Amino acid sequence: MARPPGHGPGYEIKRQEIIDTAAMLFSEKGYAATGITEIGDTVGLAKGALYYYIKSKENLLVEIQERVLDPLLAAAGKIQDLDASPVVKLRLLSEELLTVIFERLDHIWVYEHDYRQLTGDNLTRMLARRQEFENVVRSLLVAAMDEGFFRKTNPSLTVLQFLNMHNHTYQWVRPGQQWDAKFLSKTYCATLFTGFADGSCDLEAIEAQVATFQS
Amino acid sequence: MARPPGHGPGYEIKRQEIIDTAAMLFSEKGYAATGITEIGDTVGLAKGALYYYIKSKENLLVEIQERVLDPLLAAAGKIQDLDASPVVKLRLLSEELLTVIFERLDHIWVYEHDYRQLTGDNLTRMLARRQEFENVVRSLLVAAMDEGFFRKTNPSLTVLQFLNMHNHTYQWVRPGQQWDAKFLSKTYCATLFTGFADGSCDLEAIEAQVATFQS
């Protein structure tokens, strides 16, 4: 992030453009199958010039992961601090997650497929941040059980069902067609909340409260 | 499958062993990031000997995809022909899908991540077979709506929810620990069927019928 001293203001702009390009190519062909030369060609730079902007190929992968995790964890933190019921928070978190998936679909492909190619500290740090996000989901699901919205079931398995449903969306979704993040979130949560519910679940009341936080 | 004439009976056995090894390595490091030399080293053969058994690296990928799709489509065909309600069939198909995921976890990693690296006809054929499986799921979900088990909703989105829930399981499941395919299938279907249901959904009655087909 911090740009090395001695570079002009255009440096960081071009750097971000290179990461954009890398994310696009990695998502299409996979990280390992994409060459540095190909990134250079696409962005219009020879290899030598490219390395003026990037540290290494792996570093590009790190930055792509951060572009996914940064907004996700920021949103999770804000939602946790709201004065709302856990089901409303889950519905808001669901929509944020799907929004990130819609807005950075190519990044998500790389995020889901190539994170295991990170090495050493890069891998460790990234896995810890992923866990952080999962912990937020878990705490909200447990709160929903404690407050009687959901049946008491194994929290781990409930987290995984919630995440399965959302995190596989990147495989087939086409932003701009048919459905948007809000609609998918409403649909997923309707299915999940009813399935998790203890008796019945007033979906309309949840949506009404969600709207007050989004206006 | 058909072994070239002029080879002994050990030929096919070793060939299958090589595919096993490739699936393991591809699942750990990714298809593109795994070298032919590495496969040879792991299986105990030099490159020259390895190519005595395989046609090309891509061909290994094709065979791994087939090892997933063959049992999946065979099971789907059998289940479709059963004399049972669509929800029972869905529950049986769910368990078969999860069974394949449990039994061939390394294959599933490759199946989910690296299928896009297939080229030409290999890619076309494989995508068609995937579609075939999805069509079976869709027809069962539509039948469940028509017969009043589920609310009438967009069939495409219902298929995708069903598949999201199941197909993301490979990311975190550890066979032999905690849960097995049957338990996960019961849990997923309980959530999904209740969420999809038109009014209420007699989960116990479904499980009782499922048991009659599995004894």
Next chain:
DNA sequence: GTCTATAAAAAGATAGAC
């Protein structure tokens, strides 16, 4: 800031000795 040239290693695949 961008280029060409080059290094140094590794890739997939083949030929031919044994």
Next chain:
DNA sequence: GTCTATCTTTTTATAGAC
């Protein structure tokens, strides 16, 4: 049936001219 040697291409990354 397995090996070594080789071919050809490509890889990530650097050096140094402009």
